[in-house]
Amino acid sequence: MGYVLEHKDLLDLSLGAAILGTGGGGDPCIGRLMLEREMAGGRRVEIVRLGEVADGDHVIPTAMMGAPTCLIEKIPRGDECALSLRRLEAFLGVRATCTMPVEAGGMNAIVPLIVGAQLGLPVVDADGMGRAFPNLYQDTFHVHGVPGTPMAITGEHGDTVILTACDNFRMEWIARGVTIRMGGCAHTAEYPMDGPTARRSAIDGTLSVGLALGKAVRQANEKHGDPFDRLVGAVRDTPYRHGRVLWTGKVIEVYRRTTEGFAQGWVRIRDTEGPGETLDVLFQNENLVARAGARVLCSVPDLVCILDREDAAPITTEALRYGQHVKVVGIAAPPILRTPEALEVLGPRAFGVDLDFVPVEESAP
Incomplete structure (x- = not known):
């Protein structure tokens, strides 16, 4: 069964997501602060297991793309990914029933949680990378033949581009150019898929992995233990x-x-x-x-x-x-x-x- 994310989970999740980010994916501290603001306003985040996604569901993953160095000076306004999702819905003529991370590492583990809180959508405990990778086609969705487009790309001023591409490599090339024009980072809704496609192409349970790794490191530090021993032990599970x-x-x-x-x-x-x-x-x-x-x-x-x-x-x-x-x-x-x-x-x-x-x-x- 799924669960509702609690405020006490946010520090562990952002820490674990940063570990899975392998240096990239954007600084999850920024995402955590943005999510804390949403939750302080009374919004909730529901996490659902990948196996709970129904055949008739419409899953639209959300993410930020671009160079993490740009994020240092270009803090997101906060609603860009939600705008991308809504505008992609309008283009497709469907209503999303849930969102999902594209990558479980860095800020991009947090971005779909912000979208879920803002739009009242459950977030699937899964992703397409199990970590962070730099290119849009470097995920299990692409490996399983899922088209990444149509996708929506929104910048800080609310400009949105709807992109369709002949394949996922062209999607990356064109979307990267759009992102550069938007100042080096942008916010996307991509790889729209139905329930069976999500279940066969996503990596199950990666948000929970991030939570577990972050919790292990935090508890080790609180008890003055060796955080590296605890981290390695948590990975084994x-x-x-x-x-x-x-x-x-x-x-x-x-x-x-x-x-x-x-x-x-x-x-x-x-x-x-x-x-x-x-x-x-x-x-x-x-x-x-x-x-x-x-x-x-x-x-x-x-x-x-x-x-x-x-x-x-x-x-x-x-x-x-x-x-x-x-x-x-x-x-x-x-x-x-x-x-x-x-x-x-x-x-x-x-x-x-x-x-x-x-x-x-x-x-x-």
Whole structure:
């Protein structure tokens, strides 16, 4: 059965979503504050299980897209995604019965909850990524052949573009251009689908995973325990199954630029518990590959999470700074993301990195 999200859950969910965001997806703190405002006004958020979605339901996922660096200066007005959903409904001639995250990481885990609160729609406890990815076609919806369009894209001034595309790659290319024109970030309603399509193409229970991971870290800190031990233990009780600390060190260099609608670059972390080796983490909004010399410790679709060394607070790619003391944690992706079909769009080569995917649990220590 579903449940109603409570105010006490918001901190855990935003923390867990930031971990699943692997550095991207937007800062969930902003989303949490926006959702708190909605709930303080008496609005509620109902979460429904994926298995509860009926055949006749109309599911319209909602999300924010663009470069997370832009979000630092461009705080959303708050109703952009709700406008996208309503305008897509009008175009399709249907009424949504629920919304759902496109990605379970970062702010985009929170955005559909805001939409649900504003429009009185239940939110499905599922998503298409199990984490965050930078491109619209990098999800299980696309892998299962679900068209991403028609979609609606709304900017901060209330401008909306309704987009239809011949395939999901063209959808990404055109929507990215629109988002750049809207100032680098925009708000979408996309991948409209019926109940059976949602049940076969979405990753089940990812909002609950975010809640569990955030709760584990919070409770460890409150009890002065080791948040990394608790995090790794909590991962074992989820479909992700495996997690481990890959690196402990200090950030000694960051290269980052906002280009083509993404925050792209790399961060170098010097080992502080060994001979002083360095780890390079490549990112495109999200962390993609963690490599120490020729050794690949973790790569997409598995999760590369850079966390504060003391309290395991996630550090987003736009917040990386010289001198931060961090631990890098690798978390195995859900099995659906590791299939050959999924790796074509989610593996290292999908990002131009000439590497074969090796599961994090099998990678060199």
